[in-house]
Amino acid sequence: MKPLGSLLSINQLTTGQIESILALARRMDPNRPSRLLHGKRVVLLFYEASTRTRTSFEFAAKALGAVTTLVTATSSSIEKGESLIDTGWTIECIGADVIVMRHPNSGSAHLLSRYMSVPVINAGDGMHQHPSQALLDALTILNHKKHLRGLRIVIVGDVYHSRVARSNAELLSRFGAEVIFCGPSDFVPEVAAALAPGVVVSHDLNAAVQGADVVMALRVQKERLRDQHHAVAEYVAQYQVTPQRMKLAKPDAILMHPGPVIRGMELTSEVADGTQSCIHEQVRNGVKVRMAILAMAMGKA
Amino acid sequence: MESLLIQNGRVIDPANGIDADMDLLLRDGRVAAIAPSGKLRGQGNRTFNARGCIVAPGLIDLHVHLREPGQPHKETIATGTAAAAAGGFTSVCAMPNTSPVNDSPEITRWMQAPERGALVNLFPIAAATVGSMGETLTDFAALNRVGAVAFTDDGKPILDDRLMRDALKHAARLKVPVVQHAEDTRATAGCSMNYGATSFRLGVHGMPNEAEASVVERDIALSRETGGHVHVAHLSTRESLEAVRAAKRQKLRASAEITPHHFTLVDANVGEFNTHYKMNPPLRSTADREALIAGIFDGTIDVIATDHAPHAFHEKQVEFERAAFGITGLETALPLVLTVLHHHFGLPLSRVVELMSTSPAVLFGLQGRGTLAKGAHADVTIFDPKKKWTFEAAQSLSKSRNTPFDGWNFTGRAVATVVGGNVAFEA
Numbered sequence: 001m002k003p004l005g006s007l008l009s010i011n012q013l014t015t016g017q018i019e020s021i022l023a024l025a026r027r028m029d030p031n032r033p034s035r036l037l038h039g040k041r042v043v044l045l046f047y048e049a050s051t052r053t054r055t056s057f058e059f060a061a062k063a064l065g066a067v068t069t070l071v072t073a074t075s076s077s078i079e080k081g082e083s084l085i086d087t088g089w090t091i092e093c094i095g096a097d098v099i100v101m102r103h104p105n106s107g108s109a110h111l112l113s114r115y116m117s118v119p120v121i122n123a124g125d126g127m128h129q130h131p132s133q134a135l136l137d138a139l140t141i142l143n144h145k146k147h148l149r150g151l152r153i154v155i156v157g158d159v160y161h162s163r164v165a166r167s168n169a170e171l172l173s174r175f176g177a178e179v180i181f182c183g184p185s186d187f188v189p190e191v192a193a194a195l196a197p198g199v200v201v202s203h204d205l206n207a208a209v210q211g212a213d214v215v216m217a218l219r220v221q222k223e224r225l226r227d228q229h230h231a232v233a234e235y236v237a238q239y240q241v242t243p244q245r246m247k248l249a250k251p252d253a254i255l256m257h258p259g260p261v262i263r264g265m266e267l268t269s270e271v272a273d274g275t276q277s278c279i280h281e282q283v284r285n286g287v288k289v290r291m292a293i294l295a296m297a298m299g300k301a
Numbered sequence: 302m303e304s305l306l307i308q309n310g311r312v313i314d315p316a317n318g319i320d321a322d323m324d325l326l327l328r329d330g331r332v333a334a335i336a337p338s339g340k341l342r343g344q345g346n347r348t349f350n351a352r353g354c355i356v357a358p359g360l361i362d363l364h365v366h367l368r369e370p371g372q373p374h375k376e377t378i379a380t381g382t383a384a385a386a387a388g389g390f391t392s393v394c395a396m397p398n399t400s401p402v403n404d405s406p407e408i409t410r411w412m413q414a415p416e417r418g419a420l421v422n423l424f425p426i427a428a429a430t431v432g433s434m435g436e437t438l439t440d441f442a443a444l445n446r447v448g449a450v451a452f453t454d455d456g457k458p459i460l461d462d463r464l465m466r467d468a469l470k471h472a473a474r475l476k477v478p479v480v481q482h483a484e485d486t487r488a489t490a491g492c493s494m495n496y497g498a499t500s501f502r503l504g505v506h507g508m509p510n511e512a513e514a515s516v517v518e519r520d521i522a523l524s525r526e527t528g529g530h531v532h533v534a535h536l537s538t539r540e541s542l543e544a545v546r547a548a549k550r551q552k553l554r555a556s557a558e559i560t561p562h563h564f565t566l567v568d569a570n571v572g573e574f575n576t577h578y579k580m581n582p583p584l585r586s587t588a589d590r591e592a593l594i595a596g597i598f599d600g601t602i603d604v605i606a607t608d609h610a611p612h613a614f615h616e617k618q619v620e621f622e623r624a625a626f627g628i629t630g631l632e633t634a635l636p637l638v639l640t641v642l643h644h645h646f647g648l649p650l651s652r653v654v655e656l657m658s659t660s661p662a663v664l665f666g667l668q669g670r671g672t673l674a675k676g677a678h679a680d681v682t683i684f685d686p687k688k689k690w691t692f693e694a695a696q697s698l699s700k701s702r703n704t705p706f707d708g709w710n711f712t713g714r715a716v717a718t719v720v721g722g723n724v725a726f727e728a
Contacts, residue, residue, distance in 0.1 A: 008573075083619060105620035106504040107574030115618075126622070127504030163504060194498035 003299025006113040006120040009129040010170040018171065022139050024301050025285070025292035030063045036300050038065035043096040045087070046123075047073045047103045052259055052283055053123050053132070057100045060290035064300075066097075084108060085115045092118055098297055101125075106163075119297040127161050133258055134167035136289040138175075140282045141214055144254050149176035154208045154249075156182040156239055157218030157266050159192055164258045165218060166195065173198040182208040183239055186226060205239050212249040216256040217241045217266045232265070241267040246276060254278045304328040305722060306344055310351030310683060314358055315655045316662075316672035325356055327679035330721040335673060349724075351683050354716055357654045358673050359391025359680030360635065361661035363451075363558055364480075364534055364606035366627070367393070369417065370408065371400025376611040376700045379418035381631070384609070384699040386726035388632040389715025391680035392422040392670060393609075396455045397433065404428035404439045406447045413448055420725045421718070422680065424450045424667065426480060429468045433457045438464070441471040450665045451532065453480035456581070458516060460485065465520065469529025477666060478530040478556070483516035483541060484508070484582065493622045495568040495583040503574065505622060508583055514540035521548045521555050530554040532664060535608050537563050537582035539592035546601045556664050557596075558604040561630060561637035564593050566705065576617045576624035577705040580610065594646060597656070603664060605656045607634045611701030629699050632692065633706045639686050639713025650686060658682070679722035686713040 004017065013021075042061040046054055054070070061068045071091065073079060078087055084103075091099060098119045101109055106126030113120040124130040138148065145151060153172055159165040159181045169179045173196040181188045182202045193201045202208040209215055220239075225231030246255065255267075255276045263269050272279060295301035305327045312323040312335065324341045326334040334341055367381040378395075385393050395412060397403035403412065409425045417423075427449035431437045434457075441452060452472055458481060459465045465479070472479045489508040494500050496507025517533055521544055524531040536542060536557040548555040562580065567587050571578040578584060596602045610627025617624050638657065642648040662671025669677045694707035718726040 083615065085618060103620070105622045107621040110573045111618070111620060125504075129504070160501075166502070166504060189501065191496075191498050191501045195502055 004119070004296040007131050007293055007297060008109045008113055008120065008122045010131050010134050010167050015174060018135070018138070021135055021289065021292050021296060022142065024296065025135070025139055025288040028288040028291040030059060030287045030291065033063060033065065035065040036295050037061065037298065040066040040097040040298060041095055042066045042068045042294065043091050043099050044068055044070045045091065045099055045101040046070065047078065047101070048124070050102050050124070052286065053102060056283070056286040057123060057290050060287050061294055063287070064291055064295060066294070084112055088112045088116050092116055098294065121293060121297060124163055126163065128163050128166065130163040130167050132286070132290055132293055133164050134171040135293070136282060136285045137168055137216070137256060137258070138171055139285045139289055140256065140278050141254070143281065144278070145213060147175070148172055151177040151213040152180070152211055153177050153214040153216065154180045154182055154212045155216045155218065156205055156208070156241060158187045158220050158224060159183055159218065160187050160189060161224065162218050168216065169199050170196050180208045184235070205245060206248060209245050209248045212253050214254055214256060215241055215246065215249055218258065219260060219262055220266045222265070236265065240265070241271050243268070243270050243274070246271060246274070256282060258282070303722060304333065304345040304347070305719065306341055306348045307351050307356055307681065307683065308348055309338055310354050310356035312356045312673065313651055313654045314673040315651050315659045316358065317674050319673070320651055325673060325681065327681065327719065327722045330679050332673050332675055332677045332679055334675065349683070349717060353687070354683050354685045355650060357682045357684065358658045358671050358677070359718070359720065360389045360657045360682045361392040361667065361671060362390045362607050362609070362631065362634070363394045363604055363661045363665060365393045365395055365609040365631065366398065366611065367395045368611060369399060370411065374613050374700070378412065378423065379420070380698060380700045381609070381611070382420040382423060384629070384631040384697060386420045386718045386720070387698050387715070389635045389682040389684055389718050390421055390631060391682060391718060391720045391725070392424060392667065394424045394426050394450060394665060396426055397428040397453065398455050402428045402433045404431050404433065406443050409444055409447050409449050421720050424448065424665070426451045426453055428452070429454045429459060429479060430464065435459060435461060435464065438467055438471060441475055445475045445477060450667065451478045451480050453482070453534070455480070455482045455534065458482050458484050458486060460487070460516070462519065462523070466523050466527055469523055469527040469531065473527055473529040478532040478664060480532045480534050481516065481520050482534045483513045483520065485512040485515050488512040493579060494571055495585050497568055497586055499568045499571060503571070510538040510540050510585070510589070513538050513582060514544060517541040517544045521545070521553060524548070524554050528554065530556070533557040535560050535563065535582055535606065536602070537585050537589065537593070539589050542592055542596045542601055546596070549601060556603045557601065558606040559593055559597070559602050560606060560608045561634045562628060562705070564590065564597065565637055565641050570705070574621040575705070576621055577628060577703055579621065579624055579626060580608070580628050581626040597642065598648065603656070603660045605634065605638055606661070607631055611699050612703045613701060617703045627703070629697065629701055629704045631699065632697055633704065633709070635684060636692065636711035636714050637706070639684070640711045643686060644712050679719060681719040682715055683717040683719070684713065684715045688712070688714050688716070690714055
C-alpha cells in the first residue's frame with residue numbers, strides 16, 4: 001500500500017484510508033512487541049501540554065520498535081524564538097523519520113508539512129483538528145455498534161474550542177452518522193452546522209439525547225463560560241451528562257469523553273464510571289490507532 | 302524641450318467626457334495638446350505607438366504601505382514605487398504606519414525627498430493622532446502644508462467618538478478627508494479571518510461583519526454632524542456598503558474604496574491556512590463579495606485601492622494566526638480590475654478609469670491629476686485591456702512576494718506608465 005505520509009486532518013483521508021487505519025489498528029497489540037518500525041526515529045514535538053496523546057504516541061512508537069525523543073517548547077530553541085519551520089528543518093536534519101506535533105495554533109501541522117520531507121502527524125493543532133482522536137473514537141464506537149451509518153451521535157460541550165469535535169464530526173458524518181452538536185450558543189454557534197453534511201446544532205440536551213446511540217461529552221473550561229458566577233450552575237443544569245439524561249438515550253447507548261474529564265462539570269462521576277462509559281476503552285484504543293497511523297505514515301503496513 | 306507624442310490610442314478621460322481615438326502630446330511635464338488621431342503628427346521629439354491600447358489619465362492608488370521609514374526589509378519607497386509603475390500607477394498615497402509613524406512634517410518631507418528614489422508621485426497620508434496612539438491629534442495644518450493629502454490611523458482605527466469628531470472638524474477646515482480603517486478592534490481581538498463557516502472549520506477566530514459596519518455607521522453619523530469627509534478604506538462588508546449607499550443618498554461627505562482582492566476572492570479561498578489569503582479586513586463571504594461588486598456597478602464604491610502590504614517570508618510563512626496581515630497588490634490591481642470586473646462582469650472601461658484615476662484624484666484633492674485636460678500633469682497610463690499574460694510573483698518589482706495571485710492568468714495590463722512626461726515603466 002502507498003504510504004499515508006502526513007496525517008493532518010480527517011478531511012484529507014479517503015473513506016478507504018480511514019477503514020484501512022481502523023482495520024490495521026484492530027490487529028495492533030501494544031503488548032506484543034513488533035519490529036515494524038525498528039530503527040526509525042520518531043520525534044514528538046509538543047508545543048502544548050499533553051498527557052494521554054503524548055504518552056500514547058510514545059508507547060505506540062516504542063511498541064513498533066521505533067526510537068522516540070520528546071521536544072517541548074520550554075526546553076528547546078523554540079523558547080529562544082526559533083520559527084516552526086526552522087525547528088522542523090533542524091529536527092529533520094538531525095534524523096527524524098516522522099514528526100508527531102501538538103501545537104496551540106490551528107493550521108500549524110499544515111504549515112510544517114508544507115516544508116518537511118518527512119511525514120508530519122498532527123497530534124492536535126489549536127481548535128482545528130485532532131485526527132488520531134477521531135480515529136480512536138471511531139474504533140471505540142465500532143467495537144459496540146455494527147456500523148456508523150444511521151447512528152445518532154450527540155457531541156455535547158464546548159464544541160467551538162474543540163478540535164476533537166471538529167475531527168469527529170467530519171469522520172462520523174462521512175460514514176453516514178447523524179452528528180448533533182449540543183451546548184449553549186457560545187459553545188455551539190449556528191455556523192457549526194456547515195462543518196459537514198449531517199451535522200445539526202441543538203441547544204437542548206434533553207431533546208438531543210433522545211434515542212441517541214452515542215453521547216460524547218467534551219471538556220468544559222470554567223473560564224470560557226461567560227458570567228462565571230451563574231455560568232457553571234447554569235451549564236451543569238442544562239448540559240451536564242447525568243444518569244437521568246443517559247436514560248433518554250437508547251438503552252445500549254455508550255458514553256464517551258476524550259479527556260481530560262472534569263467531573264461534576266460536563267458529566268457526573270456516576271456517568272463517567274457507569275456501565276455505559278467507554279472512556280478507558282478510548283484511551284486503550286488510542287495506542288492501537290496510533291501504532292496503525294505511524295506504521296501507515298511510513299508505508300510499513 | 303522634452304516632449305512625447307502618444308499616438309493611435311483610444312483616449313478615455315472621464316473627467317473631460319472623452320472616449321475617442323486621439324493623440325496626446327506631453328511637454329515639460331504637462332499635457333500640451335490632445336487631438337483626434339493624426340492631427341498632431343510630426344510633433345513631439347519622441348513618440349509612443351499606443352495602437353490597440355487605452356490611453357488614460359495616470360492611475361492613482363489611494364492606499365499603499367511602502368514601509369519606509371523603518372521597515373526596508375519589506376519594501377522601500379524605491380521598490381514600492383517601481384512596482385507601482387509596473388502596475389500602471391503614476392501616483393500612490395502612502396499610509397503612515399511606518400516606523401516611526403508618519404505623524405510629523407519632518408517624516409512627511411523625508412518620504413518625499415528625491416533621495417528616496419520614488420519612480421511615481423508619492424503623496425503621504427499622515428497619522429491622525431500622535432504615534433497613531435489614538436490620544437492627541439497631530440498638527441493637520443502643518444502636515445497638510447508639507448504635502449499630507451489625508452489623515453488616518455489606518456491599522457489602529459479611531460474608536461473614540463470625540464477624537465474622530467475633532468479629526469473630521471480639523472480635516473473639514475483643510476478640505477481633506479479622514480481615512481478610516483473601520484474595525485471595532487474590541488470585537489476582533491485574536492481574530493485572523495472572516496467569521497463564518499470557513500473560520501469555524503479551520504478553528505480560527507473570525508471577525509464579524511458588524512465590527513466593520515458599526516464603525517462605518519458611527520463615522521457617517523459624525524460626518525453628518527461635522528461636515529467632514531470620511532473616506533472608508535478597503536470596505537469589505539455588505540452592511541458597510543449599505544451604510545455608505547444611504548449616506549450618499551443623503552448627500553453626505555462619505556466615500557469608499559475597495560481592494561481587488563475583496564472583489565475577487567472570498568474567505569473559503571483561505572483553503573488550508575494559506576497565509577497569502579490573510580489580510581485585514583479579511584476576505585468575506587460570497588454574499589459580501591456579490592454585494593461589493595453590485596456596489597461598484599451602482600457607484601456606491603468610488604475607488605479601487607490596493608492596500609499593498611508587503612511582508613517578508615519570515616513574517617508570512619508562520620502559523621496562520623501569527624502571520625502578518627496583508628498582501629502585495631500594486632502589480633495585480635489593474636489586471637484584476639480588467640480580468641474580473643471588465644471582462645467577466647462587463648464593467649465599462651470608462652468606469653475602470655473613473656475608479657482608478659478620476660475619482661481618487663477628486664477625493665484626495667490631487668489637482669491636475671486624474672485628468673488629461675490641457676495643462677494637467679503629464680501622468681498617463683497606457684494599458685492593453687486584451688493582453689493575455691501570467692503574473693509571476695518571483696518577477697515582481699516589490700521586495701516582497703506575499704501575493705495570492707502568483708501564477709494567475711490575466712487579460713489586460715499596463716504597457717507603459719508615464720509620470721510627469723517621463724516613461725517610468727514600459728512592458
